[in-house]
Amino acid sequence: MVGLDTVESASLAQKQRDSEGLAQLFAAARTRLGLVVLLLVLAGLAWWATVNQMAGMDAGPGTDLGALGWFIGVWVVMMAAMMFPSVAPTVALYARMTRLRSPVRPLLFAFAYLVVWAAVGLLSYGLFEVGKTWFGSQLAWNAGGRWVAASVLTAAAAYELTPLKNVCLGKCRTPLGFLLGNWRDGGSGAVEMGARHAAWCVGCCWALMAALFALGVMSLVWMAVVAALITTEKTIPWRRPVVWGTTAILLALAVMVAVAPHSVPGLVVPGSAGMSTTGTMH
Numbered sequence: 001m002v003g004l005d006t007v008e009s010a011s012l013a014q015k016q017r018d019s020e021g022l023a024q025l026f027a028a029a030r031t032r033l034g035l036v037v038l039l040l041v042l043a044g045l046a047w048w049a050t051v052n053q054m055a056g057m058d059a060g061p062g063t064d065l066g067a068l069g070w071f072i073g074v075w076v077v078m079m080a081a082m083m084f085p086s087v088a089p090t091v092a093l094y095a096r097m098t099r100l101r102s103p104v105r106p107l108l109f110a111f112a113y114l115v116v117w118a119a120v121g122l123l124s125y126g127l128f129e130v131g132k133t134w135f136g137s138q139l140a141w142n143a144g145g146r147w148v149a150a151s152v153l154t155a156a157a158a159y160e161l162t163p164l165k166n167v168c169l170g171k172c173r174t175p176l177g178f179l180l181g182n183w184r185d186g187g188s189g190a191v192e193m194g195a196r197h198a199a200w201c202v203g204c205c206w207a208l209m210a211a212l213f214a215l216g217v218m219s220l221v222w223m224a225v226v227a228a229l230i231t232t233e234k235t236i237p238w239r240r241p242v243v244w245g246t247t248a249i250l251l252a253l254a255v256m257v258a259v260a261p262h263s264v265p266g267l268v269v270p271g272s273a274g275m276s277t278t279g280t281m282h
Contacts, residue, residue, distance in 0.1 A: 038103065039088040039110065046081035050220070053077065057218040060268035061149040061257075065125055065217070075121035079114055082227035083201070086234040087113060090175045090197065094190075097179060105190040112194030113201070120202055124213065145270065150258035152214035156207035157250035160243055168203035169243070172234045205230050211250060214257070221266035 053074050057063065065071045087110070095106040159165055171178050175197065184192050208226050215222040229246050236242050256264045 039084045039091060043081050043084035043088075046077045046084070049077050050074070050081050050223070054218050054220060060216045060219075060270045061214055062145060062270060063216055063218045065128055068122075068125060071125055072118060072121055075124075076114055076118050078223065079117040079121070082223065082230065083113070083117065084110070085227070086172075086231040087197075087201070089235070090172075093175060094179060094193065097183075105187060108187055108190040109194035109197075112191040113198040116195050116198035116202065120206070120209070124209070128213070146258060146261060149214040150254045152210050153250050153254035153257060156211040156214075157247045157254065159207040160247040160250065164203060165207070165243075168200050169233060169239070171197075171200040172204050173239065204233075208246075211253075215253070216268055219266065219268065225266075 091106045091110050094109050095103070098105055178197060178200065179193065182193055182196055183189070208230055212219075212222055212226045217223075229249070233239075233242050233246060253264065257267070261267060261269045
């Protein structure tokens with residue numbers, strides 16, 4: 001009984017921290033509404049640019065990433081589109097704590113945040129190209145590609161329930177403690193704090209981004225789905241149901257990709273009629 005009471009108390013304390021943290025974020029967003037609107041406008045422009053850049057490029061799991069420079073440019077725009085809506089309240093909270101009306105430091109914070117995600121894109125590109133070079137034929141969709149994609153989705157689902165995911169998500173949902181504990185003044189401080197916060201965000205979201213690769217990194221449909229899952233996890237008050245819901249979605253997709261990929265809505269199956277035959281899992 002004592003153990004059960006301890007677990008219940010910890011759960012209630014976490015819910016209270018989440019509620020207070022989200023309340024602080026939304027209060028900051030209201031007081032720095034102009035900054036939030038600016039970030040959302042930038043996200044909207046990034047979505048528009050992404051639609052134009054990626055139109056017709058989705059070849060499903062294993063879509064060729066193109067030249068490194070082109071991919072990184074597209075990746076950064078994608079990250080702005082996907083992450084700015086969920087990070088905007090945190091940037092607003094940072095702006096409120098600086099007590100400055102100038103958007104320069106908050107925008108430096110957001111810029112550093114994107115730079116870290118650009119580094120993640122660079123790493124992802126390298127891993128993708130190494131896999132294509134070393135295991136190209138084994139990763140053909142009709143060989144092992146389908147099972148690799150399903151395994152990545154399963155691993156992403158499992159990660160949702162790990163302590164590391166829980167800690168990183170907590171930092172994203174209640175960043176006040178992070179900002180107070182890592183405060184740095186000036187423009188360089190804004191860059192350092194933005195990068196550190198992005199590192200927590202990477203810890204929270206890397207598995208969902210891996211799931212995007214498994215479903216088709218150039219797919220606007222799956223990009224929107226993953227962005228919605230990330231935003232929901234970071235902003236909806238009911239953390240546990242949201243995390244379990246994300247886990248269930250990823251597991252369902254893993255099973256469907258392995259057993260009946262043609263039945264997955266929005267999934268372009270490599271090797272289908274009219275498809276290009278280039279790419280790692282094709």
